[in-house]
Amino acid sequence: MPEQLPGQRPTLEAVAERAGVSRATASRVVNGGEGVRAHLVEKVREAVRELGYVPNPAARALVTRRTGAVAVIIAEPEIRIFSDPFFSRQIRGISKELTAHDTQLVLLLVEDRGDYDRIERYLAGGHVDGALAFSLHTDDPLPAIARRVGMPTVYGGRPGWTAGSGGHGGVAYVDADNRGGAREAVRLLLDQGRRRIAHIAGPLDQTSAVDRLDGYRDVLLDADPALIAEGDFTAAGGAEAMAALLERCPDLDAVFAANDLMATGALRVLRERGLAVPGDVALVGFDDAELVAESADPPLTTVRQDIEGMGRLMAQLLLRTLDKAQGDRAVPASVITPTALVRRDSA
Amino acid sequence: MPEQLPGQRPTLEAVAERAGVSRATASRVVNGGEGVRAHLVEKVREAVRELGYVPNPAARALVTRRTGAVAVIIAEPEIRIFSDPFFSRQIRGISKELTAHDTQLVLLLVEDRGDYDRIERYLAGGHVDGALAFSLHTDDPLPAIARRVGMPTVYGGRPGWTAGSGGHGGVAYVDADNRGGAREAVRLLLDQGRRRIAHIAGPLDQTSAVDRLDGYRDVLLDADPALIAEGDFTAAGGAEAMAALLERCPDLDAVFAANDLMATGALRVLRERGLAVPGDVALVGFDDAELVAESADPPLTTVRQDIEGMGRLMAQLLLRTLDKAQGDRAVPASVITPTALVRRDSA
DNA sequence: TTGTAGGCGTTATCAT
DNA sequence: ATGATAACGCCTACAA
Numbered sequence: 001m002p003e004q005l006p007g008q009r010p011t012l013e014a015v016a017e018r019a020g021v022s023r024a025t026a027s028r029v030v031n032g033g034e035g036v037r038a039h040l041v042e043k044v045r046e047a048v049r050e051l052g053y054v055p056n057p058a059a060r061a062l063v064t065r066r067t068g069a070v071a072v073i074i075a076e077p078e079i080r081i082f083s084d085p086f087f088s089r090q091i092r093g094i095s096k097e098l099t100a101h102d103t104q105l106v107l108l109l110v111e112d113r114g115d116y117d118r119i120e121r122y123l124a125g126g127h128v129d130g131a132l133a134f135s136l137h138t139d140d141p142l143p144a145i146a147r148r149v150g151m152p153t154v155y156g157g158r159p160g161w162t163a164g165s166g167g168h169g170g171v172a173y174v175d176a177d178n179r180g181g182a183r184e185a186v187r188l189l190l191d192q193g194r195r196r197i198a199h200i201a202g203p204l205d206q207t208s209a210v211d212r213l214d215g216y217r218d219v220l221l222d223a224d225p226a227l228i229a230e231g232d233f234t235a236a237g238g239a240e241a242m243a244a245l246l247e248r249c250p251d252l253d254a255v256f257a258a259n260d261l262m263a264t265g266a267l268r269v270l271r272e273r274g275l276a277v278p279g280d281v282a283l284v285g286f287d288d289a290e291l292v293a294e295s296a297d298p299p300l301t302t303v304r305q306d307i308e309g310m311g312r313l314m315a316q317l318l319l320r321t322l323d324k325a326q327g328d329r330a331v332p333a334s335v336i337t338p339t340a341l342v343r344r345d346s347a
Numbered sequence: 348m349p350e351q352l353p354g355q356r357p358t359l360e361a362v363a364e365r366a367g368v369s370r371a372t373a374s375r376v377v378n379g380g381e382g383v384r385a386h387l388v389e390k391v392r393e394a395v396r397e398l399g400y401v402p403n404p405a406a407r408a409l410v411t412r413r414t415g416a417v418a419v420i421i422a423e424p425e426i427r428i429f430s431d432p433f434f435s436r437q438i439r440g441i442s443k444e445l446t447a448h449d450t451q452l453v454l455l456l457v458e459d460r461g462d463y464d465r466i467e468r469y470l471a472g473g474h475v476d477g478a479l480a481f482s483l484h485t486d487d488p489l490p491a492i493a494r495r496v497g498m499p500t501v502y503g504g505r506p507g508w509t510a511g512s513g514g515h516g517g518v519a520y521v522d523a524d525n526r527g528g529a530r531e532a533v534r535l536l537l538d539q540g541r542r543r544i545a546h547i548a549g550p551l552d553q554t555s556a557v558d559r560l561d562g563y564r565d566v567l568l569d570a571d572p573a574l575i576a577e578g579d580f581t582a583a584g585g586a587e588a589m590a591a592l593l594e595r596c597p598d599l600d601a602v603f604a605a606n607d608l609m610a611t612g613a614l615r616v617l618r619e620r621g622l623a624v625p626g627d628v629a630l631v632g633f634d635d636a637e638l639v640a641e642s643a644d645p646p647l648t649t650v651r652q653d654i655e656g657m658g659r660l661m662a663q664l665l666l667r668t669l670d671k672a673q674g675d676r677a678v679p680a681s682v683i684t685p686t687a688l689v690r691r692d693s694a
Numbered sequence: 695t696t697g698t699a700g701g702c703g704t705t706a707t708c709a710t
Numbered sequence: 711a712t713g714a715t716a717a718c719g720c721c722t723a724c725a726a
Contacts, residue, residue, distance in 0.1 A: 011704090012703065012705095021712080022712065023703090023705095023713085024705085024712070024713055024715095025712060025713075027704070027705060027706090028705095028711095028712090030704095031705085035711065035712095036711070037711065037712090040712090052471075054468060054471045055472065055704075056409070056472070056473060056702085056704070057472055057473065057474050058405045058406075058408035058409040058414065058473070058702085058703080058704090059405075059409050059702070059703035059705085059718090060703080060704055061704090062403070062405040062406050062409055062703080062704070062717095062718045063703090063704050063705045063717075063718050064704080064705065064706095064718090067405065072454075091454075091456075095454070095456045095458075096458065099462075099465065104453055104455075104474065105453065105454045105456075106451055106453050107419075107442070107452045107453070107454045108452075109438075109446075109452075111442075121401060122451070124399070124401045125401045125402065125403070126356070126403060126404065126405070127404050127451065234638070235638065236638070236642060268644065291583070295582065295583060297615070358718095358719055358720085359719065359720060360720095368696080368697085369696065369697045370697085370698095370719095370720080371696070371698080371721080372695085372696060372697075374720070374721060374722085375696090375721095378721085383695070383696080384695065384696090387695090387696085402719085402720075403718085403719050403720070405718085405720090406702090406719035406720040406721090407720055408720095409701095409702045409703065409704090409718090409719080409720070409721095410701080410702050410719085410722080411702090
């Protein structure tokens with residue numbers, strides 16, 4: 001039972017005194033204890049235990065110039081942030097990895113454009129050692145900010161760039177093979193004999209949406225533009241897009257939706273219209289979002305991406321950079337993770 | 348354009364020198380500038396701008412003993428954390444309030460029981476000034492930990508206590524009027540002439556679930572126990588509970604579900620069984636979760652709670668305590684927020 | 695109103 | 711292997 005004395009917390013000084021050693025030695029023991037005689041290590045450890053000593057992170061950060069914290073920046077003004085299981089899983093992966101490395105997760109939610117000033121100040125302030133950012137839209141100011149303040153950053157999803165928005169090179173990201181996965185999905189539909197395959201795209205200011213659309217086009221080189229509708233990655237948006245597609249192309253016999261949430265929206269509309277899935281219209285989603293794809297009616301055939309794994313990977317990449325670089329401005333490499341088609345009942 | 352010099356960041360010292368004042372004066376200006384002559388304030392501000400000076404939070408924390416950060420602890424081992432819109436909205440509310448007070452949000456996800464050691468070390472370490480915690484289960488170790496390390500904490504939802512787990516008193520929380528809301532829901536059903544009103548409860552190791560069940564019982568004093576089934580706040584759990592209820596009481600004509608997610612699960616089962624809602628069975632949910640209640644088919648009549656507002660309130664309570672207390676161990680008061688019945692089509 | 699100087703709790707560089 | 715001691719960057723009496 002550490003004695004939580006009223007008021008003051010024990011300092012390293014107190015530990016040293018109690019153990020009968022110098023502050024320096026106490027410090028060494030607290031930080032691993034290399035090169036300290038065994039019995040002294042024991043003495044110090046005991047003092048730490050008795051006093052309930054916990055290092056003061058501020059003091060430590062002041063001298064080491066390392067905070068042991070990483071920012072996770074989510075720049076999604078909409079409700080989507082959490083309601084889309086995608087984020088939750090990725091954050092969970094990140095959290096696990098960071099925790100395993102004794103690193104804290106500071107959550108930075110961007111509500112509106114004005115928040116970027118705050119974010120910049122925060123990053124520039126040195127509150128964190130690095131940053132992880134998600135779901136960037138085409139001309140998100142974040143990459144420029146990260147670069148300006150020299151903050152090592154790993155992006156979730158390939159960032160989109162407009163010319164002049166800060167240049168390319170030197171950006172690390174983790175992304176699924178969106179294009180390849182989309183191709184697989186469309187090919188499945190094709191192999192099943194479907195001939196009028198529509199696509200419900202995500203918001204095209206996000207690269208994941210663009211890449212999936214590109215994959216669709218890779219396979220359907222001369223796809224009728226009327227077969228493509230843009231959604232917003234939400235169920236409601238998917239429903240809307242589905243309705244529009246049916247309006248334009250009543251003869252469509254398959255749909256590839258750019259994510260599962262939109263697929264469920266599409267499913268609802270198809271059901272309302274009395275169209276059987278996959279009988280009349282086959283449907284493939286993307287994500288294999290849990291609690292969504294599997295519990296849909298019928299369960300969704302979809303393209304799985306290892307979202308939690310991608311989160312871990314992002315954190316790993318960043319942590320590795322932080323360890324190594326320590327000033328070298330080393331840039332982590334990007335990683336594309338594979339996808340896998342998961343066949344269930346909708347196609 | 349602040350000149351981001353390679354390597355070293357400018358210190359207060361540099362600012363002072365450039366402005367031709369002492370460090371003390373520079374510091375005063377940076378922290379509000381009370382009692383400093385106007386032209387000096389301007390001089391310092393200019394130096395700050397020119398140098399791109401940003402205070403070093405570690406150094407500041409070291410002397411002020413305030414970190415400007417608050418921990419948000421989520422102790423939900425399941426996927427629910429984010430997939431349930433409840434958390435997302437509450438976090439959003441918290442984030443807004445904290446941001447408005449220049450306070451950072453450190454997210455602490457507890458995955459398994461063993462993580463509590465880590466949490467305790469973290470809180471004891473003084474990384475944060477206070478904590479916000481959610482969704483505590485009956486004998487969650489968190490309150491005891493917070494108390495032991497003397498961390499000001501505000502809970503989201505009334506904490507449940509087992510005798511001896513750390514005592515009662517002195518705990519601040521923000522909770523919706525679960526019991527009152529449940530009563531309203533059941534009364535609505537009753538007023539509509541329903542006579543066999545079932546309840547799909549949440550996991551009874553959470554007070555919100557217990558309180559809603561109590562509200563149900565308040566109105567239906569002699570409710571048939573067979574009309575009550577326990578779910579787990581997920582859609583799948585709701586479906587299961589609904590199936591069980593129909594098995595036991597095929598004659599039920601109404602259901603009050605303890606949250607919207609479970610209500611949607613129930614909806615699915617009712618539809619599968621060919622039962623019309625609200626024709627054969629009326630249904631009321633709880634939460635008014637966005638993207639859930641409204642877009643259900645039919646849209647859910649439900650009990651709304653201002654979740655984001657509750658989040659803000661939690662943060663406000665904590666921040667107020669931190670400002671005032673500053674050592675006094677002042678305990679914030681708890682707040683119960685009102686609920687409102689939202690009538691849509693399911694009842 | 696402004697400046698001087700001490701100290702916050704660590705780590706890290708030296709001697710020893 | 712261990713111990714002084716000087717930073718780290720900031721705030722805040724206290725003095726002027």
